[in-house]
């Protein structure tokens with residue numbers, strides 16, 4: 001089975017596994033922090049996440065909520081995490097309040113990504 005690139009609207013194969021929060025920034029090797037990208041959206045074009053700070057920032061927003069749960073507060077204060085991601089908590093709340101929920105109550109990741117992309121098709 002071919003897994004597509006997770007950028008909405010992209011039809012290419014997501015053959016690269018990208019760390020949303022880079023390993024060099026302390027991003028863990030867990031499913032939540034990984035996203036499948038095609039080479040184009042990874043690093044081979046101006047639209048690639050390593051070349052395009054706006055896309056990088058949006059992808060990091062996907063993780064804001066999870067990070068509050070993931071990293072113990074005494075190690076990574078929420079403010080620090082929000083600052084690293086570059087989005088205020090209030091703004092993130094607005095986005096996430098409209099996200100579809102899975103049957104188990106967790107947020108639908110695809111929907112989060114779609115919303116953070118602001119409807120723009122890459």
Ligand SMILES: [Zn+2]
Pocket residue numbers: 017018019042050
């Ligand atoms: Zn990468």
Ligand SMILES: [Zn+2]
Pocket residue numbers: 005006007010011012037038039040041
């Ligand atoms: Zn792609």
